[in-house]
Amino acid sequence: MSAKYDRAITVFSPDGHLFQVEYAQEAVRKGTAAVGVRGSDCVVLAVERKVAAKLQDARALKKIVQLDNHIALAFAGLTADARQLVNRCVRCPDIGERARNANVQFSHRTLTPTARPFLLHTPKTHRARVECQSFRLTLGEPASVEHIARHIAGIQQKYTQSGGVRPYGLAALIVGFDATGAKPNPPRLYQTEPSGAFSEWKAQATGRNAKTIREFLEKNYEELPRDGCVKLAARALLEVVEASSRTIEIAVATPEGLTLLSQEELQSVVDTVEAEKEAGGGGQAAQS
Numbered sequence: 001m002s003a004k005y006d007r008a009i010t011v012f013s014p015d016g017h018l019f020q021v022e023y024a025q026e027a028v029r030k031g032t033a034a035v036g037v038r039g040s041d042c043v044v045l046a047v048e049r050k051v052a053a054k055l056q057d058a059r060a061l062k063k064i065v066q067l068d069n070h071i072a073l074a075f076a077g078l079t080a081d082a083r084q085l086v087n088r089c090v091r092c093p094d095i096g097e098r099a100r101n102a103n104v105q106f107s108h109r110t111l112t113p114t115a116r117p118f119l120l121h122t123p124k125t126h127r128a129r130v131e132c133q134s135f136r137l138t139l140g141e142p143a144s145v146e147h148i149a150r151h152i153a154g155i156q157q158k159y160t161q162s163g164g165v166r167p168y169g170l171a172a173l174i175v176g177f178d179a180t181g182a183k184p185n186p187p188r189l190y191q192t193e194p195s196g197a198f199s200e201w202k203a204q205a206t207g208r209n210a211k212t213i214r215e216f217l218e219k220n221y222e223e224l225p226r227d228g229c230v231k232l233a234a235r236a237l238l239e240v241v242e243a244s245s246r247t248i249e250i251a252v253a254t255p256e257g258l259t260l261l262s263q264e265e266l267q268s269v270v271d272t273v274e275a276e277k278e279a280g281g282g283g284q285a286a287q288s
Helices: 003-007 019-029 079-087 093-101 116-120 124-139 145-158 210-220 226-238 263-287
Strands: 034-038 043-048 064-068 071-077 170-176 188-192 198-200 203-206 248-254 257-260
Touching (some): 019 071, 019 170, 034 170, 034 188, 034 210, 034 226, 043 226, 064 170, 071 079, 071 145, 071 248, 079 170, 145 188, 145 198, 170 203, 203 210, 203 226, 210 226, 226 248, 226 263
Antiparallel strands (some): 034 043, 034 203, 043 248, 064 071, 071 170, 170 188, 248 257
């Protein structure tokens, strides 16, 4: 009897469950961990990185994606689903530049006739990028972080109630600054889920062992400047990940843009965290 509720994503079970959405959430829980931490002047993303196979190009294993100059995304779950979702949101500089050079005007809902040739000669994967870029061209400013988070969550929600598709098997952490020039301009951190829900956080974790990481953040979170925020995100991730610069990736978003830490910087952070752990452990042993 339960099989029909198990297979159909648009049918609720008698106790109110959408099983396919819950299975998508299980795919997230089995994905590599991702952590977001909001600081006083930055927001940090830290992700668990799988060690590349001997013959594999490590550059292909990216879990942090830049959506625009001021917005980045990290995810846990199915990489192929993430690639498809990002293609719907990431900016397309080529299309935007061509449109500006031709004085193309975008309406809020549809493209005007002068813009249609650009759409017709654009690959399908870029057509959704035109929608995202149209925000910049229509309003004359980049989209806010909340707008992008709401947009991604909206796409995920549609795939929970449409026939012939399945929910996206990923959760996303979206970070950045609103590029409006307004002051103060606080950092933003949002999470979206396979159900289409989204919410703003001071610190959050998703993926494998997310509960352990969240418990650590609840005990240790403070609004810190850049270096302290990077260290806190690394400490949280290293609670469940092997301590090595090869197993983590960290990005720092500031009002000036996004910076990925180099291998040398990652190793320095890992060494600092491990040294502090050892010093703390030694101090507790001495007291006992």
